[in-house]
Amino acid sequence: MVIDTLKCVGCSDCVVACQTENDVPIGYCRDWIVESVNGSYPHVELELKSERCNHCDTAPCVRCCPTGASHIVDGGIVLVTGNDCIGCGACIESCPYDARYQHPDGYVDKCTFCHHRLKDGQLPACVSVCPTKCMYFGDLDNPNSEVSQLLKNRKHKTLAPEAGTNPHVFYLI
């Protein structure tokens, strides 16, 4: 997933779309907006971005999970099997992005990149509703895909790369 911080206006449409699509219980969220102001007046800079699970290549949550409930499926998406999860919280403690939460039913829940929609050839809910079209979703392994082209041509960053997780959500800056 690629998110253009220059186009994001921080409207939280992606948050609401996710909560609706995935039946996220009230008081929880799988994605959220971060608004940060950097610099000292008068040289200040505002950055808006939508954050979620980074579906890391070397996912610490998958490494620490004692039962294998957290796993990586084909295509690199990190998922949690609710009925294999014992709710120990090891994955929550090991996620540098704090992207996971304990569902009121006990198991651990997080962004799935709307895996159920992808199977039908649809985009994740957050991407599909973004009014400024600041989010892009596609195959990073295909050099001709839109996301690969964006990363080739635009300056970008990932969050907390020093945590060694090889995140798969990229921010255009």
Added chain:
Amino acid sequence: MQEELFISGRDIPNIDPNLQIWHWPISVYLFVGGLAAGLLFFAAMVTIMGKADVYKAAVKNAVIIAPIALSLGLMALLYDLTHKIYFWKLYTTIRIESPMSWGAWVLMAITPLSFLWVFSYYSDMFSKFEGKFKLLEKFNFLATFENFLIKNRMNMAYALIPLSVVLGIYTGILLSAFNARPLWNNAILGPLFLTSGLSTAAAAIVIFAKTKKEKHFFSKIDIALIIIELGLITHMIMGYYAGTQVQLEAVQLLVGGDFTLMFFGFVVILGLIIPLLLEISEIIGYKIPTLIPALLVIMGGLVFRFVMVEAGQLTRYLY
């Protein structure tokens, strides 16, 4: 410089203020796990050295704590799971890269072993109870079983040495494996928790010991362990200061932050330095009740687990 940070969407009651998902049962478990590991280690060590007749508390009386502590610890662990009915999934897989997985398997092996160890001293320790209820006479197979255990005590001791060391180290590795929590993410936490667990166990044996010889022997072991522990804590703090930005921020919780009084006051001074001085003075010949330094060491070990679990969860990479 960052002027302002505003996170919307996450500013909701069930996630951000409550990201601390490990509560007091985890600290309690890490403490009792370390204590039980230490007690079983000393019991096995004394038996292998052939000194079981000399250091009786170490092989018998104090070891009663181990199965009780492990059972309490397991209950505490289960209590803190949020998807409890699926806990058995832990034992459907072995995941080498997940410390919690092999910790669960070690517990599975060492907990029954600790019960068997105590049972092998049943007629020896509970002679009054046995005199009243005559369990061994009524149930013949129990007597046969006890004899079998007594014969295999040495084998149990050889199994307990590696298992107890792994259990003791595991309580620390469990935390250090989480790279998202900079306060925990250092390699010294394993040896440090092992040393602390052994030290609290030595203190517990001092409390249970009846002879002056045994008290002094385990006081001396405790003195050595406390000195090693102080060294490891120094290394841990130095490691943070030599670390990255996130570790520098993390160590501020312990040095000059919210946990300074708890860490330096209760763990380092009251839990290590004062009992160290008291134990040395007692051995030199000053009249000091051995109970006081022993209880201080045990208290320090417990507070140490609470400080590490609570403070660690406040440290993070982003925001």
